[in-house]
Amino acid sequence: MPQRLNTRDANFESAFATFLAAKRETSPDVDDTVRALHGLMDDTVSGEIYNVGSTNRISVNALADRVIELTGSSSTKVNVPYGEVYGHGIEDMLHRIPSTAKIKAAIGWGPERSLEDILNDVISFERGRSEAVAQSPSRAS
Secondary structure (H helix, E strand, O other), X not given: OOOXXXXXXXXXXXXXXXXXXXXXXXXXXXXXXXXXXXXXXXXXXXOOOXXXXXXXXXXXXXXXXHHHHHHOOOOOEEEEOHHHHHOOOOOOOOEXXXXXXXXXXXXXXXXXXXXXXXXXXXXXXXXXXXXXXXXXXXXXX
């Protein structure tokens, strides 16, 4: 997704942009994706095409609201026209819902991590990284 939360300051007080607020996507967790890829390394399913997706469908606008809420940020959202983000001539689907039935049938895989889990992990990681940067010797002077 093209939006980005700038977490360079520990208070998450930066603005971030969302685009096309009605657009809905799903994004699988890295751990879920690695589990799927590991399962697909079996020779019996080799050579096929599988969707590795998530059921965590959310609009970009709602995702931005959720990040602001979870971080306790006073950030504001800025709606950027789709054409400014991608340029003219780029078209995208308004809703994406991957079918994971084939991979479930092949190896029994399905996503396990919730959007809440994913967001909490990312926020925790970014806060830790921000704190480490703030405490680094090069920043102390």
